[in-house]
Every structure is written in structure tokens, then in C-alpha cells.
Amino acid sequence: MPLQRLQKLSEIAPQTWDALVPETQPFLRHAFLSALEDSGSVGPHTGWQPEHLLHVEGDRLIAALPGYRKWHSYGEYVFDHAWADACERAGIDYYPKLLGAVPFSPVTGPRLLAATVDDGFELLKSLPGYLELEGLSSAHINFTDPFTDAALSEQPGWLQRVGCQYHWQNRGYRDFQDFLDVLSSRKRKQMRKEREQVAGQGFEFEWLEGRELSQAQWDFVYACYANTYAVRRQAPYLTREFFSLLAERMPESIRVVLAKQDSRPVAMAFSLVGGDSFYGRYWGCLAEFDRLHFETCFYQGMDYAIANGFQRFDAGAQGEHKLIRGFEPVITHSWHYLRHSGLKAAVKDFLEQERLGVLAYAEDAKSALPYRQG
Template sequence: MPDASPTIGLRVVESLAGIDEQEWDACALAPGAAGNPFLSHRFLKALEDSKSVGRRTGWQPQYLLAEAEDGTLQGAVPLYVKGHSQGEYVFDHGWAQALERAGRRYYPKLQVAVPFTPVPGPRLFARPGPYADGVRDALIDMMAKLAGDNGISSVHATFCTEADWKRFGEHGWLLRLGRQYHWHNEGYRTFDDFLAALASRKRKAIRKERESVRREGLSIRQLSGDDIKPAHWDAFFAFYMDTGGRKWGSPYLTRSFFDILGDTMADKVVLVLAEADGRPVGGALNLKGDDTLYGRYWGCLESHAFLHFEACYYQAIDYAIAHGLQRVEAGAQGDHKIQRGYLPVPTYSAHWIVDPGFRRAVDDFLGRERPMVEQEIEGLMQYSPFRKENE
């Protein structure tokens, strides 16, 4: 850091309990984070307090803090010690198997992420000011040092911003590309305005899907704030457990997590509930930032045609248009999202590999993978449902 910069101390803590919420959020939700609720002190502490993260789950918090001499928090990293590669959505199982076949340990590793949540956003939190970049540099170098000094194979910063990604790269981290599907609001005033931007066949298909849900007699509600009652969380947790049990084998979030979320962040929650004759049968959980709606979890206890698309995608678009949000992030995987207006975008991750030989192998792999991901995104864009100029 420059000579004129203040002295910064770095330390690791295992809980946010002793970290002031306003201090954390001043760094984590600084301009550029778009009010991303997943980075907030309340969300990450809800994971702790509900025992959704911890030694039992293999996500042990090791938050890295950068502090001024007076104790003021200047920066932070949401860092976790991992004993597995579950709940990350950037897959490195092949790397783990390769290193272990060579007689070396891959786990434990360090993960810079929001647990169980593939939401892009800053991973190098810094208080705005002239020394913010120096703080970020110090955090990057300290993570590499922590790994080297403690016999840890690697550090992985997943779903970071492109700016963070480039900064990691300047420090010699290996760079990886992925993709997600996001919907962008082009100034639409109504859902019909959005449909009018689509090719005729795609527009008709979406209308048929939405009409099918209505014909089945399902009613859809969007709940937020005080409108969300404990009974609604009970219903959604049942949906979550059903889907999580089928997809992951062991759902990550505990029931108390949703109670804490409702108590501390209800104003950030948009809960979509589908009901049949007053009975909740399915739903989707979203969180909202300053300009983005983040779609996260979905589940149902009954099979209804197109309910998944209605609850997760179309209701999110409805909400974003009505509230002037610029984007809906629908998460990882699922090329079917393209036909519903969610287009592919790149995501970014950075990786520090301690062992030189293994590092060269991963670097070679990523050098071949990145162009393939770029080509996939370009190819998928050909399936965009939006009207061409001559249509």
C-alpha cells in the first residue's frame, strides 16, 4: 500500500456476532454492490444463528477483516473453511479427485462465497475511500498467505464481480468463467410490454403457459414484509425440503433460518405462493436489492403444469416491472430460461492453487475452458426469444 495510506491490521474471526452491522454493511454494501441483500450482515449472520453454516455443515466461517488502527472496519471477505465442494455451484470435484489421486489432500479448502447461493456480487468488501483498492489488495494477499501457512490446498472466490475477478488476476489467481441467466427490464410498463418484445411464437407460448396455471384453478400471491406469516414460512419450508431432498440429498438451510429471515429481513423478501382452494401447493423465494430481484429457492408438493415457470420466472418479471427493478437474476443452470426471456451472461470466479504442479494443470484446463464458455454464451444467444429487427 502507498506510504501515505493508514496502517491496516488483518485478522480472522469465526462469527459476525462481534462485528457491528453498520460497519460490515458500510464495506459489503458499498456503491457497486447494488444493495445486494446476500452480502449483508443480517443475511450472513442468519446463516450462522440458524446453524445452517458451521462445523456440522462443513461451512466454517473464517471472516477475514481489515481494520484501521482505531478499530474501524475498512474491508472484509466472506471466507469459509470447506471440507467438501457442496453448495457452491462452481464445480471443482474433478480438481479434488485429480489432486487426491496424486496423493495430496484437496480438503480443507477456503471458499470466498455466500453459502448455498450462486448470487454474483463483490467478494472483496472495502469501505469507499482513497485506500479501498489497497485494502482489497491486502485481503487478496492475506488469503493466499493463510492457505500457504496452514497447509490448505486452495482458495476459491466464486461469483465475484468482473472488477474483483480482474483484481484477483493481477495477483496471479487463476480465472474461470461460468454462465447464468438474467432478465433485463428494458423500460417495460407491463408484462404485456415485455411480451410485445418477443417473437410471435415465443409470446404465444408464454401466454399459453400462464393460462394453463389459471385453468388449473391456482391462485398466485406475492408476499413481502409483514404480510409473511409463520404459516407461510411453514409452507415454504415444506416446499424447500421436498425439492432440496430430491436435488441435493440433504437440504442446506434449517427451518430456523427462515424464521430469522422473516424477523430481520422481511422487507427484502418476495415470497411467491401458489394455492389450490386455499392450500399452499408451491412457491418461490426471492430477495430484492436496490435494482435487482434475486430468485433463489423453489419447491412444490403437487405437480401442476408450468407452475415452476409461473412462480419462478413470470411472477419475478411481474414484480420487477411493477417495482421498477432493472434485472431479475434466475441463478445457475437451465437453458429453458432463455425461452422465457432470461438470457445468458458470464459469471466470474478466481482460484489460488498452492501446489505449483497442480496449479499449472488447473491453469491449462482453465485456459481451454474459458473460450468454450464464451462460445457457449454466444451460441445460446442465438436462441433469444426477442424479436429481430425484421420481425
């Protein structure tokens, strides 16, 4: 089956694309992915060339894989730099490769967009031939959900990789104090002290939905976001225009909390919501304040999730400091198809050992959680 390729999401009607996207998943909506493209946050000049693959029968879209042709491995959060380095030493071309993912967003969700596994089967079956035809070294599908896992597990040649993130679960808490009551005494005092330290510096917090922010406020949000990269002497992935386009196209999914001192905003956290999940995405500040990051990014998000009935708070990749604040280890999955037989064999051995280490770490990490035992 020949796959159809979209190099601009604007070439397909939003309602046609979104018909395959669960309503609970904001990152895969036409509005989000097209905002990345139309704002210049992704494109050939960034090393992220959109390459969305479609299975179409007649005029009906059966399945889709949001994808990108990549010339590097930045912004993926499933790290294969060592594989690329090994290929370079061996004289093997690793780039370009095909990536099925949401750019710069390590969020688990559907990657194979189809009503049933059978509907997506033909698209996945055609991928190896597509890679060969296009001269791509490999395909990588990151942060997959159980539906995509099930589909890929039936395809030959794919290697599964596991990772670990930290998510907070709202177990029906009435308020933040209700959450504190399930913690050990020492951890409860520590968390309360952290919040008191921030309050003692005179901070207040304002929550806004996408439609409520002015362009001047979006300028502030972007300045904070960009500053997190500037302090590391890096360029930000996202452009300023991305935030305006997203606010225009899907404002109902956006949540921004502003941290204010003496009525002046000095920090922010940008999040998205979908279904029963709250997704913390971007943080930034214009000056350093003690404990402000933890309050703005974690405790404020917990408060908001409790007040608004969100069951899960995904605060992004990495960060063992989340464990002591109640974020529990969660196993993530990605899948990799490597055309070079020698590379595939070496990666397969590595992933088997890595899997044991990740699963053991995730189990051991539970000992750092603040919850009372028994």
C-alpha cells in the same frame, strides 16, 4: 500484514460490517450471513466453517472477505470436484480449502469488501501467506463483481474462471404484454399458452413481504423448499430457523409468492430484492402441476419486476429452459489460487480451454432467445 479471522459474524457489530457492503447487495449483509450461522445452516458440522478475514487498522475495519473453510465442494455452484478427485488420485490434500462466497447462493456481487481497490490490496496480498500458515490447499472466490475482478487481476498467482448464467432484463416494459410484444410470434404464443394452462387449473398468486408472513406460512415455505431436496433424496442446505431469523433481521428484502389452488397454497417461490435487482432463490411445491414451476418462478417474477421497477431478474444458476423465456446468457467470474504448482499448471491449462468453450456457448445460446430479430 496479519489477517484477523472471525469464526462468528456475531463477533462484529452489524453496522461495522454493513458499512463495507453496498446497499444493493442483500446477500452480503450482516443479517443474511449471520442468519446462516445462527440457524446452523453453516458451521463445522456442515463442512462450512465461517472464516471471515479482516484487515483492521487500529479500531477501523478497512477491508473484509466473507469466507469459509471447506471440507467439500457442495453448495458452491462453481464446480471443482474434478480438481479434488485428481488430487485424491495423486495423493495431494485438496481439503480443507478457503472459499470466499455466499453459501448456497450463486449470485454475482462484491466479495472483497472495501471502499477502494487500494484498501483491499493488503488483504489480498496477505492471502497466500495465510493459506500456507493455516495449511489450506487453495483459495477460491466465486461470483465476483468487476471491483473484485480488478483487485484480483493485480495479484500474482490467481487464475480466473468464467461461467454462464441466465438473467432477464426489464427494458422499461409497462406490463407483461409489453414484454410479449417484443417476442417472435411463435414464442409469444407459446409463452401465453403456458400461462393460460396454469390459469386454467385455477391457480391464483399472492405476493408477500417478509414482515407479512406468519410462522405458519413460513412453515409452508420451508416444507416446499425442503421438498425440492427430498424428491432427490438429499438433505436441504438451509434449516427452518434460517427463514425465521431472516424474516426478523431483514424482512424488507424478502419477497414470497404463494401459488394457491382453491384458496389453498400448494407451491411457493422465495426471492430477495436489492437496489434495482430481483433475485429468485428458492422454489418448492407439495404436488406436481403442469407448468406451475415456470409460472411461479419466472413469469410471476417478471410481472413483479415490471410492476415494481426492478431492472434485472436473476433467477439463479443453470437452466437452459430460461433462454426460451427471455433470460439472456451472462458471463460470471471466479478466481482460484492453488498452492500446489503441478495442480496449478494443470488447472490453468484446463481453464484456458474451458473459457473458450463457455464464451462460445454463451454466444451460441443467444440464438435460442425468443426476441424478434432486427
